Amino acid sequence: MTSAVSGNSDSVPFAGDSRWWAAGAQVASVARFEQVIDALRIVQDRVAGANPPESELVEVAEKLDEVSRALAVFQVPETKQVVGHLDVPGRGQSLVPAFHVDRADGNSVRGRVSFSRFYLGGGGAAHGGAIPLVFDEVLGRLANVGGRIRSRTAYLHVNYRAITPLDEELTLEARFDSEEGRKRFLSAELRKGDVVLADAEGLFVALREGQP
Numbered sequence: 001m002t003s004a005v006s007g008n009s010d011s012v013p014f015a016g017d018s019r020w021w022a023a024g025a026q027v028a029s030v031a032r033f034e035q036v037i038d039a040l041r042i043v044q045d046r047v048a049g050a051n052p053p054e055s056e057l058v059e060v061a062e063k064l065d066e067v068s069r070a071l072a073v074f075q076v077p078e079t080k081q082v083v084g085h086l087d088v089p090g091r092g093q094s095l096v097p098a099f100h101v102d103r104a105d106g107n108s109v110r111g112r113v114s115f116s117r118f119y120l121g122g123g124g125a126a127h128g129g130a131i132p133l134v135f136d137e138v139l140g141r142l143a144n145v146g147g148r149i150r151s152r153t154a155y156l157h158v159n160y161r162a163i164t165p166l167d168e169e170l171t172l173e174a175r176f177d178s179e180e181g182r183k184r185f186l187s188a189e190l191r192k193g194d195v196v197l198a199d200a201e202g203l204f205v206a207l208r209e210g211q212p
């Protein structure tokens with residue numbers, strides 16, 4: 001049995017209105033797809049942290065090639081893509097660390113995120129590009145929920161206040177601050193306990209009819 005990938009968006013306040021861009025997308029099994037993404041995330045972490053002997057590298061490369069060959073025949077256009085459209089933490093998108101929502105309404109959201117080994121920059125700190133990735137994800141979704149016309153990030157300003165450690169549960173709080181015509185101003189903080197690790201302020205501009 002197949003199901004629509006964003007089928008339960010209406011019951012999830014922070015699911016994001018992905019129907020317009022995934023209108024034709026069906027998934028054979030949400031649970032199985034989630035299992036694949038979870039496994040892929042672990043592979044990303046294991047590869048990032050590994051230094052195996054050559055024989056093992058040869059074997060691993062062959063296994064990964066086998067996986068890509070298996071999926072090559074099932075490639076679909078963007079309108080039918082499943083990754084990015086699942087109503088699960090992280091949307092089934094292994095690029096961005098999964099954001100787990102604890103509390104949300106149309107104007108604010110609070111949740112948890114952690115940066116695994118894959119997101120290491122150096123010296124034990126998360127990569128400086130991984131942090132805006134999460135801010136863009138969370139602010140971008142918040143900018144677009146609640147039946148608002150879809151918008152795109154015009155700018156995203158990030159202040160790095162302290163290093164962001166790996167493998168720790170961090171909290172992220174974001175809010176919709178104000179709106180002026182097509183311009184939406186949002187802000188957020190990433191914290192470890194009470195300590196602000198990074199904060200962000202973004203401008204999201206509502207798209208005009210027909211604007212990509």
Ligand SMILES: CCCCCCCC/C=C\CCCCCCCC(=O)SCCNC(=O)CCNC(=O)[C@H](O)C(C)(C)COP(=O)(O)OP(=O)(O)OC[C@H]1O[C@@H](n2cnc3c(N)ncnc32)[C@H](O)[C@@H]1OP(=O)(O)O
Pocket residue numbers: 015016017018136137138140141144150151152153154155181182183203205206207208211212
């Ligand atoms: C469709 C988006 C996704 C929807 C998702 C739905 C939910 C799905 C669920 C979950 C997904 C979650 C995933 C997160 C998604 C995050 C969103 C992204 O990352 S989008 C990718 C990165 N961004 C771009 O690729 C933009 C590229 N830029 C553009 O397309 C244009 O520049 C755009 C649309 C931003 C503005 O262009 P103009 O021609 O429409 O508008 P003008 O007239 O230039 O600006 C309007 C007003 O905004 C100001 N403005 C524009 N850019 C500015 C800037 N950089 N700084 C300051 N002001 C700016 C202007 O000065 C103007 O202000 P005045 O009305 O005169 O007061």
